[in-house]
Amino acid sequence: MLIARDLRIEAGPRTLIDEASFSVQSADRIGLVGRNGAGKTTLMRTLAGQLSPAEGSVLRSGTIGYFSQEAALPELEHQDATALERWIRCSPSGAL
Numbered sequence: 001m002l003i004a005r006d007l008r009i010e011a012g013p014r015t016l017i018d019e020a021s022f023s024v025q026s027a028d029r030i031g032l033v034g035r036n037g038a039g040k041t042t043l044m045r046t047l048a049g050q051l052s053p054a055e056g057s058v059l060r061s062g063t064i065g066y067f068s069q070e071a072a073l074p075e076l077e078h079q080d081a082t083a084l085e086r087w088i089r090c091s092p093s094g095a096l
Helices: 040-047 083-090
Strands: 002-011 014-024 055-060
Touching (some): 014 055, 040 055
Antiparallel strands (some): 002 055
């Protein structure tokens, strides 16, 4: 489960998200859509705990996964691994 309350996310002097509150339950399936530079990646990094919000809070329970859009994963032994192989190697349980 993921709960965001009164979330404000900034990138430098620019406010990307302000006063956002929402929840995502374990069975929910969601999509995140927006124009380039709107803050989608910054939001995902904040929800995953990689970044801190400027204001508000994010409560997490269970496992929260974030699969980065960057293709380079230097920690992998096999740089020619398929996307599925990379997912299995990066997944804590190795499950899909």
